[in-house]
Amino acid sequence: MEVADAVEARRARRVLSERSIEPDRVDALIRSVRLSASCFNNQPWRLVFCSGGESLGAVRAALAKGNAWATRAPLIIVVCARAPDDCQLSDGRDYFLFDCGLAIGQMELQATSLGLVAHPIAGYDPAKVKRALGVPDDHVVITLVICGYPGTDDSLLSDKQREAERERPDRKAVGENVFSDRWGQAHT
Ligand SMILES: Cc1cc2nc3c(=O)[nH]c(=O)nc-3n(C[C@H](O)[C@H](O)[C@H](O)COP(=O)(O)O)c2cc1C
Numbered sequence: 244m245e246v247a248d249a250v251e252a253r254r255a256r257r258v259l260s261e262r263s264i265e266p267d268r269v270d271a272l273i274r275s276v277r278l279s280a281s282c283f284n285n286q287p288w289r290l291v292f293c294s295g296g297e298s299l300g301a302v303r304a305a306l307a308k309g310n311a312w313a314t315r316a317p318l319i320i321v322v323c324a325r326a327p328d329d330c331q332l333s334d335g336r337d338y339f340l341f342d343c344g345l346a347i348g349q350m351e352l353q354a355t356s357l358g359l360v361a362h363p364i365a366g367y368d369p370a371k372v373k374r375a376l377g378v379p380d381d382h383v384v385i386t387l388v389i390c391g392y393p394g395t396d397d398s399l400l401s402d403k404q405r406e407a408e409r410e411r412p413d414r415k416a417v418g419e420n421v422f423s424d425r426w427g428q429a430h431t
Pocket residue numbers: 253254255256257309310363364365366367386411412
Protein backbone atom coordinates (compact mmCIF):
# COMPACT_ATOMS: atom_id res chain seq x y z
CA MET A 244 0.00 0.00 0.00
CA GLU A 245 1.31 3.49 -0.86
CA VAL A 246 1.79 5.86 2.08
CA ALA A 247 -0.80 8.24 0.58
CA ASP A 248 -3.32 5.39 0.46
CA ALA A 249 -2.60 4.41 4.06
CA VAL A 250 -3.10 8.03 5.13
CA GLU A 251 -6.52 8.05 3.45
CA ALA A 252 -7.52 4.60 4.70
CA ARG A 253 -6.48 4.97 8.36
CA ARG A 254 -9.44 5.32 10.67
CA ALA A 255 -10.00 5.05 14.41
CA ARG A 256 -12.35 2.10 13.91
CA ARG A 257 -14.14 0.57 16.86
CA VAL A 258 -15.75 -2.55 15.40
CA LEU A 259 -13.10 -5.19 15.96
CA SER A 260 -12.77 -8.91 15.41
CA GLU A 261 -11.34 -11.15 18.16
CA ARG A 262 -9.01 -12.81 15.61
CA SER A 263 -5.48 -12.80 16.95
CA ILE A 264 -2.72 -10.95 15.12
CA GLU A 265 0.01 -13.04 13.50
CA PRO A 266 3.50 -12.67 15.11
CA ASP A 267 5.08 -11.36 11.88
CA ARG A 268 2.52 -8.55 11.81
CA VAL A 269 3.22 -7.71 15.44
CA ASP A 270 6.92 -7.61 14.52
CA ALA A 271 6.12 -5.19 11.67
CA LEU A 272 4.31 -2.89 14.12
CA ILE A 273 7.32 -2.95 16.45
CA ARG A 274 9.70 -2.18 13.57
CA SER A 275 7.62 0.82 12.49
CA VAL A 276 7.99 2.27 15.99
CA ARG A 277 11.72 1.50 16.19
CA LEU A 278 12.40 3.32 12.91
CA SER A 279 10.51 6.44 13.91
CA ALA A 280 12.32 9.77 14.24
CA SER A 281 13.00 11.17 17.72
CA CYS A 282 14.91 14.11 19.17
CA PHE A 283 18.61 13.14 19.29
CA ASN A 284 17.47 9.58 18.52
CA ASN A 285 16.41 9.31 22.16
CA GLN A 286 13.55 6.84 21.46
CA PRO A 287 11.66 7.76 24.65
CA TRP A 288 8.77 5.32 24.10
CA ARG A 289 8.37 2.27 26.33
CA LEU A 290 5.70 -0.11 25.04
CA VAL A 291 4.05 -3.00 26.82
CA PHE A 292 2.35 -5.36 24.36
CA CYS A 293 -0.58 -7.05 26.12
CA SER A 294 -2.03 -10.05 24.35
CA GLY A 295 -1.80 -12.69 27.06
CA GLY A 296 -4.84 -13.48 29.19
CA GLU A 297 -3.70 -11.91 32.45
CA SER A 298 -2.21 -8.62 31.21
CA LEU A 299 -4.91 -8.11 28.59
CA GLY A 300 -7.62 -8.80 31.18
CA ALA A 301 -6.12 -6.27 33.58
CA VAL A 302 -5.88 -3.56 30.89
CA ARG A 303 -9.43 -4.25 29.72
CA ALA A 304 -10.61 -3.76 33.31
CA ALA A 305 -9.05 -0.27 33.29
CA LEU A 306 -10.99 0.94 30.22
CA ALA A 307 -13.50 3.76 30.55
CA LYS A 308 -17.13 2.75 30.01
CA GLY A 309 -17.20 4.53 26.66
CA ASN A 310 -14.39 2.30 25.46
CA ALA A 311 -16.20 -1.01 26.01
CA TRP A 312 -15.76 -1.63 22.26
CA ALA A 313 -12.01 -2.11 22.95
CA THR A 314 -12.59 -5.24 25.07
CA ARG A 315 -12.71 -7.29 21.83
CA ALA A 316 -9.16 -6.39 20.84
CA PRO A 317 -6.65 -9.27 20.91
CA LEU A 318 -3.79 -6.81 21.44
CA ILE A 319 -3.53 -3.62 23.48
CA ILE A 320 -0.26 -1.69 23.38
CA VAL A 321 0.41 0.38 26.50
CA VAL A 322 2.54 3.41 25.59
CA CYS A 323 4.62 4.89 28.42
CA ALA A 324 7.33 7.53 28.63
CA ARG A 325 8.93 10.09 30.93
CA ALA A 326 10.32 13.53 30.15
CA PRO A 327 13.98 12.99 31.18
CA ASP A 328 14.35 10.22 28.58
CA ASP A 329 14.06 12.75 25.74
CA CYS A 330 15.17 16.29 24.81
CA GLN A 331 14.24 18.92 27.41
CA LEU A 332 15.09 22.41 26.17
CA SER A 333 15.48 25.41 28.44
CA ASP A 334 12.39 27.21 27.11
CA GLY A 335 10.12 24.42 28.30
CA ARG A 336 10.09 22.31 25.18
CA ASP A 337 9.85 18.69 26.35
CA TYR A 338 9.84 16.36 23.37
CA PHE A 339 8.85 13.01 24.90
CA LEU A 340 5.14 13.24 24.12
CA PHE A 341 5.80 14.58 20.63
CA ASP A 342 8.20 11.75 19.82
CA CYS A 343 5.82 9.10 21.14
CA GLY A 344 3.09 10.61 18.95
CA LEU A 345 5.32 10.45 15.90
CA ALA A 346 6.15 6.80 16.56
CA ILE A 347 2.54 5.79 17.17
CA GLY A 348 1.38 7.74 14.11
CA GLN A 349 3.87 5.81 12.01
CA MET A 350 2.69 2.57 13.60
CA GLU A 351 -0.94 3.43 12.78
CA LEU A 352 -0.04 3.71 9.10
CA GLN A 353 1.90 0.45 9.19
CA ALA A 354 -1.10 -1.25 10.84
CA THR A 355 -3.41 0.16 8.17
CA SER A 356 -1.19 -1.20 5.41
CA LEU A 357 -1.40 -4.64 7.04
CA GLY A 358 -5.20 -4.55 7.17
CA LEU A 359 -5.20 -3.88 10.93
CA VAL A 360 -6.84 -1.26 13.10
CA ALA A 361 -4.52 0.58 15.53
CA HIS A 362 -6.67 3.00 17.50
CA PRO A 363 -5.08 5.16 20.24
CA ILE A 364 -7.30 6.04 23.20
CA ALA A 365 -7.14 8.33 26.25
CA GLY A 366 -10.14 6.89 28.09
CA TYR A 367 -8.76 4.54 30.77
CA ASP A 368 -7.56 4.59 34.37
CA PRO A 369 -3.76 5.04 34.15
CA ALA A 370 -3.19 4.16 37.83
CA LYS A 371 -4.89 0.78 37.33
CA VAL A 372 -2.83 0.11 34.19
CA LYS A 373 0.41 1.02 35.95
CA ARG A 374 -0.38 -1.19 38.94
CA ALA A 375 -1.35 -4.18 36.80
CA LEU A 376 1.73 -4.04 34.54
CA GLY A 377 4.39 -2.77 36.94
CA VAL A 378 4.95 0.52 35.09
CA PRO A 379 7.32 2.69 37.20
CA ASP A 380 5.68 5.65 38.98
CA ASP A 381 7.73 8.27 37.15
CA HIS A 382 6.36 7.21 33.74
CA VAL A 383 3.21 8.58 32.12
CA VAL A 384 0.85 6.11 30.44
CA ILE A 385 0.24 8.32 27.42
CA THR A 386 -2.12 6.13 25.45
CA LEU A 387 -3.37 2.61 24.90
CA VAL A 388 -3.33 1.54 21.28
CA ILE A 389 -6.20 -0.82 20.62
CA CYS A 390 -5.21 -3.26 17.87
CA GLY A 391 -7.07 -5.87 15.91
CA TYR A 392 -8.62 -6.80 12.60
CA PRO A 393 -11.82 -5.01 11.59
CA GLY A 394 -14.95 -6.89 12.68
CA THR A 395 -18.66 -6.89 11.93
CA ASP A 396 -20.48 -6.85 15.30
CA ASP A 397 -21.16 -3.26 16.38
CA SER A 398 -23.19 -4.12 19.49
CA LEU A 399 -20.61 -2.62 21.88
CA LEU A 400 -20.80 0.81 20.21
CA SER A 401 -22.92 3.80 21.20
CA ASP A 402 -25.05 5.46 18.51
CA LYS A 403 -22.48 8.23 18.17
CA GLN A 404 -19.69 5.69 17.76
CA ARG A 405 -21.74 3.82 15.15
CA GLU A 406 -22.11 7.06 13.22
CA ALA A 407 -18.33 7.72 13.41
CA GLU A 408 -17.73 4.18 12.18
CA ARG A 409 -19.77 4.86 9.04
CA GLU A 410 -18.25 8.22 8.25
CA ARG A 411 -14.97 9.91 9.19
CA PRO A 412 -15.63 12.68 11.73
CA ASP A 413 -15.43 16.19 10.22
CA ARG A 414 -12.18 18.12 10.20
CA LYS A 415 -11.83 21.85 10.81
CA ALA A 416 -11.64 23.92 7.62
CA VAL A 417 -8.00 24.28 6.48
CA GLY A 418 -7.98 28.04 7.11
CA GLU A 419 -8.91 27.55 10.79
CA ASN A 420 -5.63 25.93 11.76
CA VAL A 421 -3.34 26.18 8.75
CA PHE A 422 -2.02 29.66 8.05
CA SER A 423 -0.02 31.21 5.23
CA ASP A 424 2.80 33.64 5.95
CA ARG A 425 1.28 35.06 9.14
CA TRP A 426 -0.53 33.70 12.20
CA GLY A 427 -4.27 33.80 11.62
CA GLN A 428 -4.01 34.38 7.89
CA ALA A 429 -6.01 31.47 6.54
CA HIS A 430 -4.22 29.21 4.12
CA THR A 431 -6.30 28.84 0.98
C1 LIG B 1 -4.88 10.88 21.87
C2 LIG B 1 -6.15 10.27 21.36
C3 LIG B 1 -7.10 9.85 22.27
C4 LIG B 1 -8.28 9.24 21.84
N1 LIG B 1 -9.14 8.71 22.77
C5 LIG B 1 -10.19 7.99 22.36
C6 LIG B 1 -10.99 7.29 23.29
O1 LIG B 1 -10.77 7.30 24.51
N2 LIG B 1 -12.04 6.58 22.81
C7 LIG B 1 -12.33 6.50 21.48
O2 LIG B 1 -13.27 5.80 21.12
N3 LIG B 1 -11.57 7.15 20.54
C8 LIG B 1 -10.51 7.87 20.96
N4 LIG B 1 -9.70 8.51 20.02
C9 LIG B 1 -10.02 8.44 18.57
C10 LIG B 1 -10.53 9.79 18.05
O3 LIG B 1 -11.82 10.02 18.54
C11 LIG B 1 -10.50 9.77 16.50
O4 LIG B 1 -9.17 9.63 16.07
C12 LIG B 1 -11.10 11.06 15.91
O5 LIG B 1 -12.46 11.12 16.21
C13 LIG B 1 -10.92 11.15 14.40
O6 LIG B 1 -11.44 10.01 13.76
P1 LIG B 1 -10.53 9.18 12.72
O7 LIG B 1 -9.24 8.84 13.46
O8 LIG B 1 -11.32 7.93 12.39
O9 LIG B 1 -10.28 10.01 11.53
C14 LIG B 1 -8.54 9.11 20.44
C15 LIG B 1 -7.56 9.55 19.53
C16 LIG B 1 -6.38 10.10 19.96
C17 LIG B 1 -5.33 10.50 18.95
